[in-house]
Amino acid sequence: MVIDKGKLVALLADKTGRSPEEVRENLEALSERIQEATESNRRFNIDGFGTFSKVEGEIYFEPSKKLQTEINQKYAGMEPIELMEPFKESGAGIPVEESETPPPVTEDVFEEPEFVTEEREPRKEEIEAEETDDIPEKAPIPVAEEQAKPKQQPPAEDAGTDGEPREKILKEEKNQASEQEEEKPVVASTGNDRNTLGIILTAALLLIVLGLGAWWLYGSDFMQSASDNRATAPADTTQNDSEPVAGNTVENDSLMSSTAQENTVVADSVNQASANATPYGLRGSYNEETTEGYTLVVHSFFRRATVQSIADSLQQQNYRTVLFTGQANGQTRWRLGLGQFQTINDAREAVPELSEPYRQNYFIKRYNK
């Protein structure tokens, strides 16, 4: 929507209580003074609003910090989150690549390099290993590792191929020679033959050990007791399988009413699973069992009552709402998030399901209970 001169005059007249004619004259005077100042290469400043000046033949507007803060109040206090730590402790990082991002903005990173590094430790607590799934591949460290490997590996390989296998072979051959009471020279064989022989011998040894173990188990009382306990096994298995399943409550309830005691255990576990079903998602009700996760923040206000009223209306639209607080410029803000998600990717995938204007106006935030 465009606020043209007529609408602006009406708004200002309403705000100041003056007549539209008087406001129009004031507004025209303001425009003229801005034009005169900029044409004579002077700066025209309006306190709390910004400064108009002329740069390269065009009028340039620089908003004041106060105005910038007020416009950006929704995201006030948001800081860069380190998703992946540096591979090595080197100097200041140099941005090399942007990933999956709409606006090509790099100025912020250059403006706040120490901002990122200084607050690295707090962010470590916020970030979990799962977030590394989002990180673009082909990081430089594999290259560094590959470069380091050739320097260290050659001596290790020499020790490995000529070490243990050769000793084993020598021992075996010595044993054979002593049995046959013949002195034979050690047969020189290739490395591949030695490795193959070593693998075969190891496999044979493992088979013997496993065979002996199975024979011992079969002969002992262990197998007997295991077979005695077999009757309880299916119930336990079913119970474990049923935990993540949702939506089978009705069927299991019917089972519970018509079958014996062991099915009661299964049905109870299913009921518990259905109560805890869908711990994450955009729709439904807030799941208190989910102690942490990600949410799509769509509102931020000073007053909780304001956020709560919006949350109530969104809940009626079957949105799962999350309320939490955040600090911005020393003040507590109430933020309203939609959905509970296990990972950032889950949150991103849910964005298309948001209704306007939230689809174009959100940010992903991690929350803790």
Next chain:
Amino acid sequence: MDDKFLQAFTEVVRNQISHRCDVELEGVGVLRMDHQKQYQQQYQDGRVVMMPPKDTIEFIPEGSN
């Protein structure tokens, strides 16, 4: 044009921009909100940083379109 008018002008323009309306100043230009989405920034040392979203004011001088 006095301080009261300038104060009202500042508040009205700020509110309209906050509501994502473009404010047209005749003979000067247009003020509007520019939303920058959050994005990931990868550094040479392997560090990956999620930059937060932000709203800024964009000014388009008259006659530049």
